[in-house]
Amino acid sequence: MIDLRLLRDEPDLVRASQRARGEDEGVVDRVLDADARRRAAIAEFEQLRSEQKSRGKEIAAAKGEEKQKLAAAVKQLSERVKAADAASGAAGEEFETLLRSIPNVVEDGVPAGGEDDYVVLEEIGSPPELPEGLDAWRDHLELGEKLGAIDMERGAKVAGSRFYFLTGVGALLELALLNLAVAKAVGNGFTPMITPTLVKPEVMAGTGFLGAHAAEVYHLEEDDLYLTGTSEVALAGYHGDEILDLSAGPKRYAGWSACYRREAGSYGKDTRGIIRVHQFHKVEMFSYCRPEDASAEHQRLLGFEKDMLAAIEVPYRVIDTAAGDLGSSAARKFDCEAWVPSQGAYRELSSTSNCTTFQARRLGVRERLEEGSGTRPVATLNGTLATTRWIVAILENHQQADGSVRVPAALQPYLGLEVLTPVR
Numbered sequence: 102m103i104d105l106r107l108l109r110d111e112p113d114l115v116r117a118s119q120r121a122r123g124e125d126e127g128v129v130d131r132v133l134d135a136d137a138r139r140r141a142a143i144a145e146f147e148q149l150r151s152e153q154k155s156r157g158k159e160i161a162a163a164k165g166e167e168k169q170k171l172a173a174a175v176k177q178l179s180e181r182v183k184a185a186d187a188a189s190g191a192a193g194e195e196f197e198t199l200l201r202s203i204p205n206v207v208e209d210g211v212p213a214g215g216e217d218d219y220v221v222l223e224e225i226g227s228p229p230e231l232p233e234g235l236d237a238w239r240d241h242l243e244l245g246e247k248l249g250a251i252d253m254e255r256g257a258k259v260a261g262s263r264f265y266f267l268t269g270v271g272a273l274l275e276l277a278l279l280n281l282a283v284a285k286a287v288g289n290g291f292t293p294m295i296t297p298t299l300v301k302p303e304v305m306a307g308t309g310f311l312g313a314h315a316a317e318v319y320h321l322e323e324d325d326l327y328l329t330g331t332s333e334v335a336l337a338g339y340h341g342d343e344i345l346d347l348s349a350g351p352k353r354y355a356g357w358s359a360c361y362r363r364e365a366g367s368y369g370k371d372t373r374g375i376i377r378v379h380q381f382h383k384v385e386m387f388s389y390c391r392p393e394d395a396s397a398e399h400q401r402l403l404g405f406e407k408d409m410l411a412a413i414e415v416p417y418r419v420i421d422t423a424a425g426d427l428g429s430s431a432a433r434k435f436d437c438e439a440w441v442p443s444q445g446a447y448r449e450l451s452s453t454s455n456c457t458t459f460q461a462r463r464l465g466v467r468e469r470l471e472e473g474s475g476t477r478p479v480a481t482l483n484g485t486l487a488t489t490r491w492i493v494a495i496l497e498n499h500q501q502a503d504g505s506v507r508v509p510a511a512l513q514p515y516l517g518l519e520v521l522t523p524v525r
């Protein structure tokens with residue numbers, strides 16, 4: 102959740118963030134009103150409770166008729182204490198619900214608007230020329246089927262639409278890609294992690310995925326567990342309710358996991374191939390750092406993503422995502438979009454988000470300040486190093502006229518091949 106002190110001291114800043122996101126500004130005043138009523142209810146309860154304790158001492162010292170009168174008064178006071186306690190609890194619940202409904206306050210400089218209002222920060226590389234002998238680009242599914250790498254038909258037969266099999270060199274290519282990502286993460290000081298893909302409701306809610314995007318999350322009702330759409334969720338919960346020592350710098354983890362997304366509301370979009378599917382694998386970076394270091398850490402994560410994209414030798418661009426297209430936890434997000442020749446367009450391959458202290462406040466992740474000065478929430482950040490979708494960009498950008506695909510040099514040691522050749 103956002104910092105309550107920020108909301109009280111700079112409500113206009115929060116209102117401006119809500120406007121930039123296209124969200125309701127009025128919630129700021131409703132939260133402030135609920136906060137005032139909550140504090141008043143707490144004060145009344147504490148005053149009555151103090152009076153109750155004081156009267157209790159008087160009863161102990163009183164005798165006879167006076168004692169009976171005091172006991173009757175204390176009984177009435179006890180009912181008022183119970184009512185004040187209930188009112189305080191109700192006010193607190195209302196306040197908490199409203200406060201949690203406010204998404205993270207966007208960073209200064211984030212573009213306002215929605216999905217199409219991003220700002221292109223840079224373009225790296227140029228789209229490839231169509232190989233001589235081809236009249237048009239083959240898309241990744243046609244290439245994948247020729248290579249014996251992707252089987253959508255049997256995926257749908259076994260699990261339904263938007264599921265697939267990666268077969269033969271397709272499976273090997275994904276493993277090579279993810280292993281390269283892990284190697285790069287470890288080389289940059291990340292601790293590799295194989296994470297749970299089922300998490301408790303409080304962890305899923307703590308990361309902000311049960312808000313506007315709750316419909317995209319798979320829920321196992323009988324167990325009351327959620328399937329994660331990214332290892333960010335498990336890694337954010339890893340240090341839940343802990344006090345971290347960040348004196349030596351950020352704690353960095355790289356999680357490898359299967360990921361699951363319902364893709365609710367995306368019917369008709371990218372239904373061909375493996376661009377938008379219900380299950381995939383991903384290597385995700387996750388950092389815990391001091392709040393004042395978060396912006397610099399965000400740039401580091403972006404740099405690691407750019408290094409990985411350079412390794413697979415595809416043209417791409419970096420965009421500053423508009424406020425209305427940010428998840429509730431992100432204060433800023435940079436997307437890296439690779440060129441997809443068959444579509445003649447850039448498509449997202451990775452993103453990195455600075456969640457500032459939003460997730461840590463919900464999950465109770467803190468750091469200890471200088472001795473005697475208490476604790477404070479840490480900042481959390483995440484970024485994708487590789488995922489199944491990257492296969493789309495690799496196949497299409499490195500295709501050759503005969504249907505073969507050149508393997509980027511960085512992947513060759515992991516794959517053991519320089520060229521993927523058609524089997525049909």
